[in-house]
Amino acid sequence: MRKTLLPALAMLAAFTSFAAPAAAQAPSGAVTVIVPFTVGGLNDLTARAVAEKIKGQLPGGIAVINRTGAGGSIGVTEVVQGKPDGTVIGLAPTPALLDQPQMNALPYKGPQDYTAIANTVTYYQLLAVRGDAPWKDIKELMAAAKASPAKLRFGTSGIGTAAHLNLAQLQAASGIDVVHVPFSGWAEGSAALLGGHVDTLVINPGEGRQLTNAGRIRILAVFQPARSPFYPDVPTFKELGYDIGVNLSFSFFGPKGLPAGVTDFYAKAIRAAVEDKAFQDFAKAREIEVNYMDSAKLAAFFDKEFKEHTALLDKLGLLKK
Amino acid sequence: MEMIAGLAHGFSVAALPANLLACFIGVLLGSLVGVLPGIGPNAGMALLIPLTFAMPPEAAIIMLAGIYYGSMYGGSTTAILLNVPGEAASVMTAVDGYQMAKKGRPGPALAIAAIGSFVAGTLGIVGIMLVGPGLAELALRFGPPEYFVLAAAGLVFLCGLSTNPFHIAFIMVGLGLAISTVGIDPITGTQRFTFGFTQLAQGIDLVPVIMGLYGIAEVLTMMEEGEQKARLTKVRFRDLVPSWLEAKMSFWPIMRGSVLGFLIGLVPGPATVVSSFLSYRVEKRLSRTPERFGHGAIEGVAGPESANNSATAGAMVPMFALGIAFSPATAMLLAALVIHGVQPGPMFMLNAPDVFWGVIASMYIGNLLLLVLNLPLVHVFVSVLKLPQNVLAAMVMILCLVGTYSINNSLLDIWIMVIAGALGYGLRKLKVDPSPLVIALVLGPMIEKSLRQTMFLANGEWGLILTRPICVGxxxxxxxxxxxxxxxxxxxxxxxxAALD
Structure with a gap:
């Protein structure tokens, strides 16, 4: 019974997708979504939420696989080297897609080596200090940094990360001279901030919420063009006159040369998934914004961001020789 | 008083049938991933997190925590019976545990490992409740300079463990440190020593190296020597329970291991591994008969097995008190909490008392379940030694291969394990002890990263270290x-x- 039903269902599914107005075409066979970061992280949860939503449209099934390591470049490489038939796609943040290939010799050099499918979420980072820090607001902190050059310690999540690019932009725009201390992520950085080993830390939204509520840390400013709806009282650096801020976006992508029909199919399915209420709630809980971009828009976004990051990384001497 | 009320509430949560079941499944799976060589708590939890999405938060966290501490029970089993550590944290257990098995005392070794784990696990939970919040604040005083000094001191102290002559130990440490630098530079994020292989950028993981050096090398030796060294034909009850003397000799090592493990758990890094090495070293140092170590001293099983268990409790202190993860396993627990809408942080205990106290209470229950589960299993596990050598060797080989692959879904890890296996076999032939290499591989990344962060903090001034009281201490x-x-x-x-020895 099941044996006869399955192909029939598959045909039906294929038929309905053909019947859709555009030439969207679901890939045939089991689909693997490669996530280059660990289980339970934002990257992983976003991928799983979308996969759960679109699995009904994929008769061959869909599985999320975590291939971690090397700042995400291991997982991205696996997607890039996959067969361009839609059975292997990935979800990765901009640093893994755009910055890693500029800093390291990788099998992919930039957006020309993969197909942009669709963007899911975008967020900007925040600048945090200890709850009992002497600076009341960002102006006082900037004044203190100017008054005593090379004295204040600013922590980030590592050299070449978005946090570092944000800090470097801030230094260049404001002329402050601070000591940069790179950590490997929130856990290490937050412990150092709370313990007083650094004076400030560049953090991701969501991460610091509990410590903020408990009064252990304060958010002084956001690296964002406009105020964050989650921190309406926190000023942007733009308000201080510094037009800076690197965004982090999580985008679906596939191997180079993915058929337009398949890209289209995924883009539509992903759009429906991220516009779903459950996904919107998930994003809100993580203090990030749903920011759908279709394939063409995302490709243009990649190109623009890639060039901007090239300039930033070049200034920091981080471009691969 | 508040604590007793909280704990009572916790037990009422943990004793709900669904949560009891979650706890049981967790510790059972934990024991299993512990017994299976290669696959450890991190891989076990990563595989199961997606399955917990549909559970209520208490049940999910109770189950995942059960896998974490449960795995420390199981790791000793293959170490003692087959000389193949089930976890990185059981490397030291294999040294004396396997010698005990060879001498016909595998049962007492397994029983003491389980009892030590139970005592340490239970004391660890008491520690989380009583001194957790205070200790978490204290742990924050440790910054990169302190971590550097601690890790470097640890490397020097632990290398005294090795039975090698000094120059050999020195070479092994160098090799271990060198291997630890392959992959991604922890500070700049750039690739190094990958020789053009993108795959190598993921780095050389501790688990495949240990599975190779100890597991594969042991299988090769087994096959070569042909005859079975630790083979039992009949399992008598008398051979399963520890004697009064063995129990007495284990008491203080268990106590010391519990305290040591808990404290090491508060330091970021692979605390379960470091604490087991440290406990072994301390026991050997304090023993009046250090020459017995390496030839079946029960203290060498009791201490490390207790330490690695209480280290899991220690690692949970910063997680519960501040919402900060110091190890990959606690990071996984934190991620699970967040997935279930529970925000860990300084207000965790107040905001989510059901989860906090429920998990704490379930850990008491879980440790008891593990003891009840593991003691009768001693008989079953010891019976494994009745299997013929060639069957055992093949089984261990397959388990190592599958377990190692499961960590990162990476074929490279398999190759690393095979190469490490050849290296381990070669080292055995040369009568070289690989433990300094393992210690260097564990501590190397921590030493490098914290030293470089210290240099960033100090703007290149080495003098900073001498201005920090903890470092000087x-x-x-x-x-x-x-x-x-x-x-x-x-x-x-x-x-x-004078004949002293």
Missing amino acids: VVAALMLLFAGNALFKWRRRLPAG
């Missing part, structure tokens, strides 16, 4: 220890010709 303690050691040796040599 650790260095002074190490110096005193060495001075004491030298004095001790000198005094032993004094009565020339």
Whole structure:
């Protein structure tokens, strides 16, 4: 019974997708979504939420696989080297897609080596200090940094990360001279901030919420063009006159040369998934914004961001020789 | 008083049938991933997190925590019976545990490992409740300079464990440190020593190296020697329970291991591994008969097995008190909490008392379940030794391969394990102890990263380390220890010709 039903269902599914107005075409066979970061992280949860939503449209099934390591470049490489038939796609943040290939010799050099499918979420980072820090607001902190050059310690999540690019932009725009201390992520950085080993830390939204509520840390400013709806009282650096801020976006992508029909199919399915209420709630809980971009828009976004990051990384001497 | 009320509430949560079941499944799976070589708590939890999405938060966290501490029970089983550590944290258990098995005492070794784990696990939970919040604040005082000094001192102290001559140990440490640098630079994020292989950028993981050096090398030796060294034909009850003397000899090692493990758990890094090495070293140092170590001393099983268990409790202190993860396993628990809408942080205990106290209470229950589960299993596990050698060897080989692959879904890890296996076999032939290599591989990344962060903090001034009281204290303690050691040796040599040993 099941044996006869399955192909029939598959045909039906294929038929309905053909019947859709555009030439969207679901890939045939089991689909693997490669996530280059660990289980339970934002990257992983976003991928799983979308996969759960679109699995009904994929008769061959869909599985999320975590291939971690090397700042995400291991997982991205696996997607890039996959067969361009839609059975292997990935979800990765901009640093893994755009910055890693500029800093390291990788099998992919930039957006020309993969197909942009669709963007899911975008967020900007925040600048945090200890709850009992002497600076009341960002102006006082900037004044203190100017008054005593090379004295204040600013922590980030590592050299070449978005946090570092944000800090470097801030230094260049404001002329402050601070000591940069790179950590490997929130856990290490937050412990150092709370313990007083650094004076400030560049953090991701969501991460610091509990410590903020408990009064252990304060958010002084956001690296964002406009105020964050989650921190309406926190000023942007733009308000201080510094037009800076690197965004982090999580985008679906596939191997180079993915058929337009398949890209289209995924883009539509992903759009429906991220516009779903459950996904919107998930994003809100993580203090990030749903920011759908279709394939063409995302490709243009990649190109623009890639060039901007090239300039930033070049200034920091981080471009691969 | 508040604590007793909280705990009582916790037990009422943990005792709900669904949560009891979650706890049981968790510790059972934990024991299983512990017994299976290669696959460890991190891989086990990563595989199961997606399955917990549909559970209520308490049940999910109870189950995942069960896998974490449960795995520390199981790791000793293959170490003792087959000389193949089930976890990185059981490397030291294999040294004396396997010798005990060879001498016909595998049962007592397994039983003491389970009892030690139970005592340490239970004391660890008491520690989380009583001194957790205070200790978490204390742990924050440790910054990169302190971590650097601690890790470097640890490397020097632990290498005294090795039975190698000094120059050999030195080479092994160098090799371990060198291997630890392959992959991604922890500070700049750039790739190094990958020789053009993108795959190598993921780095050389500890688990495949250990599975190769100990697991594969042991299988090769087994096949070569043909005859079975630790084979039992009949399992008698008398051979399963520890004797009164064995129990007495294990008491203080278990206590010391519990405290040591809990404290090491508060330091970021692979605390379960470091604490088991440290406990072994301490027991050997304190023993009046250190020459028994390496030949089946039960203290060498009791101490490390207790330490690695209480280290899991120690690692949960910063997680519960501040919402900060110091190890990959606690990071996984934190991620699970967030997935279930529970925000860990300084207000965790107040905001989510059901989860906090429920998990704490479930850990008492879980440890008891593990003891009840593991003691009768001693009989089953010991029966494994009845299997013929060739069957055992093939089984271990397959388990190592599958377990190692499961960590990162990476074929490279399999290759690393195979190469490490060949290296381990070669080292055995040369009678070289690989433990300094393992210690260097564990501590190397921590030493490198914290040293470089210290240099960032200090703007390149080495003097900063000397201005930090904790650093000076650790260095002074190490110096005193060495001075004491030298004095001790000198005094032993004094009565020339007197047969002291």
